[in-house]
Structure formats: C-alpha cells, structure tokens
Amino acid sequence: MSIEAVLFDCDGTLVDSEHLTNQVLVEYLAELGHTMSVLDALDAYVGLKMADCVADLERRFRTTLPPGFVEVFRARTALAFTERLRPIDGADAMLSSLSLPFYVASSGPRQKIEHSLTVTGLLRHFPNANVFTAYEIGHWKPDPAFYRAVLSKLGLRPHQAVVVEDSVAGIRSALGAGLRTIALGPAERLSGDLASALAVPDLARATEALRRLHESPS
Known part of the structure; x- marks a missing residue:
C-alpha cells in the first residue's frame, strides 16, 4: 500500500x-x-x-x-x-527531496513550532495548514489519540501514513494509532510495545527507509 x-x-x-x-x-x-x-x-x-x-x-x-x-x-x-537552534543534520535535504505530502505533528504549541522552523530555515517546507499541534488537537503524546486525530483531519487511515519520531512518547503514540513508525535513535530502546518501530540512526537513513516503505506492496 x-x-x-x-x-x-x-x-x-x-x-x-x-x-x-x-x-x-x-x-x-x-x-x-x-x-x-x-x-x-x-x-x-x-x-x-x-x-x-x-x-x-x-x-x-x-x-x-x-x-x-x-x-x-x-x-x-x-x-x-x-x-x-540548528536543524537536525539532513532535515532540509530530506524535506527537499520528498515528493509525498508531509506535515509536522508536534506536542508543542504552534508559536514554538513555527519559531523553531523559522530560525532553522525549515518553515518554507510547511505552509500553515501543514502543522498539527497537540494544543489545537486537544491530545498529547504518548496518547494514541493524538495521531488518530491528525489522521482524521487528513482523511487518512493508518496504513496510508508514516511517522518519523525521535522520542519514546512520540513513538508510542504513533504505534498505538496503528501507524508505521520510523524511530530516530538507538534500536536498543525499542522493546515491548515499541518493538515494531523501525530504528534508524539519522535522517539520511530515514529517507531510505521511507522510500522502501513507499515502494513496498504492503
């Protein structure tokens, strides 16, 4: 899919x-x-x-x-x-290379998110409608309701989206909502209910993983 x-x-x-x-x-x-x-x-x-x-x-x-x-x-x-503040290594390159629609889904308030993206030069990738915040949705990570609400607003089902996260709270929220999840950081922390996340060390590997998932039949 x-x-x-x-x-x-x-x-x-x-x-x-x-x-x-x-x-x-x-x-x-x-x-x-x-x-x-x-x-x-x-x-x-x-x-x-x-x-x-x-x-x-x-x-x-x-x-x-x-x-x-x-x-x-x-x-x-x-x-x-x-x-x-600086962007994560590879962030601009990854966002510039994506042909798929993409969004920010964050537990932070919109003002903080937009300030972060502005000072790092990444805001140009995210028009206003492409940012979802927990403060506007009313649910926070690690609650799966956060990502369920984002999917609902986009009119998508879990199998139609992929999440890129770094925190345990975010990974747990995404997996709990049934989303395929790429987890930045060490694989050792992905045990128990986090075991199905795909661990990658950096955004360059995340880009490769995303490409493979997009090309996969399921």
Missing part, C-alpha cells in the same frame, strides 16, 4: 532542540534552588506535555513552582532557539 503522507515530529526530529530546551530548564531550576542534570531532564521530559513536566517537577522537588514559571521558561527557550 503506497504512502499518502509523512508525519514528522519537530523537536529532536527536525530541529536539534531537546538538549537546548532542557539546558534552559535546568538553569532556570538552579536559579530557583533545585538541582537537576540535563541528562535527567532529557530522560524524564522529552516528548511530554508541558503541564505534565511541571507537575512532575513539583512532585520531584516537593515544591510549588512560581507563578509564570511556564511563561518565563518558554521566553528563555525562545531566546535560546533564536541564538543557537
């Missing part, structure tokens, strides 16, 4: 934002008297809803974060993105 659409996550898939975002978070937490490593933050929060991250931080540190915490964090992250 041929592919009718490709759905890309944004953070960590198209733009190299995960480490930068969590570095901003860790530095902000340190100002508030809370110690956390960037690696621990990456392990805990990549791909998750912001409200869930805040709730976990408050449980972890047994505190209530100050009013405006999220707004300050987002503003600092936006500044860091403007100054330092």
Whole structure:
C-alpha cells in the first residue's frame, strides 16, 4: 500500500532542540534552588506535555513552582532557539527531496513550532495548514489519540501514513494509532510495545527507509 503522507515530529526530529530546551530548564531550576542534570531532564521530559513536566517537577522537588514559571521558561527557550537552534543534520535535504505530502505533528504549541522552523530555515517546507499541534488537537503524546486525530483531519487511515519520531512518547503514540513508525535513535530502546518501530540512526537513513516503505506492496 503506497504512502499518502509523512508525519514528522519537530523537536529532536527536525530541529536539534531537546538538549537546548532542557539546558534552559535546568538553569532556570538552579536559579530557583533545585538541582537537576540535563541528562535527567532529557530522560524524564522529552516528548511530554508541558503541564505534565511541571507537575512532575513539583512532585520531584516537593515544591510549588512560581507563578509564570511556564511563561518565563518558554521566553528563555525562545531566546535560546533564536541564538543557537540548528536543524537536525539532513532535515532540509530530506524535506527537499520528498515528493509525498508531509506535515509536522508536534506536542508543542504552534508559536514554538513555527519559531523553531523559522530560525532553522525549515518553515518554507510547511505552509500553515501543514502543522498539527497537540494544543489545537486537544491530545498529547504518548496518547494514541493524538495521531488518530491528525489522521482524521487528513482523511487518512493508518496504513496510508508514516511517522518519523525521535522520542519514546512520540513513538508510542504513533504505534498505538496503528501507524508505521520510523524511530530516530538507538534500536536498543525499542522493546515491548515499541518493538515494531523501525530504528534508524539519522535522517539520511530515514529517507531510505521511507522510500522502501513507499515502494513496498504492503
């Protein structure tokens, strides 16, 4: 069955934002008297809803974060993105080479997604209608309802689309919705309910995998 659409996550898939975002978070937490490593933050929060991250931080540190915490964090992250954000290696080449329709499907808010794509030079690949956000859909990864809603908006069935994701939350959401999923990163983490995802080390290999899937009869 041929592919009718490709759905890309944004953070960590198209733009190299995960480490930068969590570095901003860790530095902000340190100002508030809370110690956390960037690696621990990456392990805990990549791909998750912001409200869930805040709730976990408050449980972890047994505190209530100050009013405006999220707004300050987002503003600092936006500044860091403007100054330092780069596309994932191979992102522009992959998007430029695709003949299939493709979309961003992200748990982030639209403003953040569009800022990320703008400063990395990738926004030109995504007209406004080609971005789906959890904040507008009302479901967040790892809930499969997120990708089911995206498919519904596109008028597609699961076998007609392929997802490219980097986070466990995103991979779980896509697989749970019945989508063929290309997972950026090490294959070792793809066990249990993630085992059917196709692990690739980079976007160049993802491009090859996508081509094979498109040419496959099923």
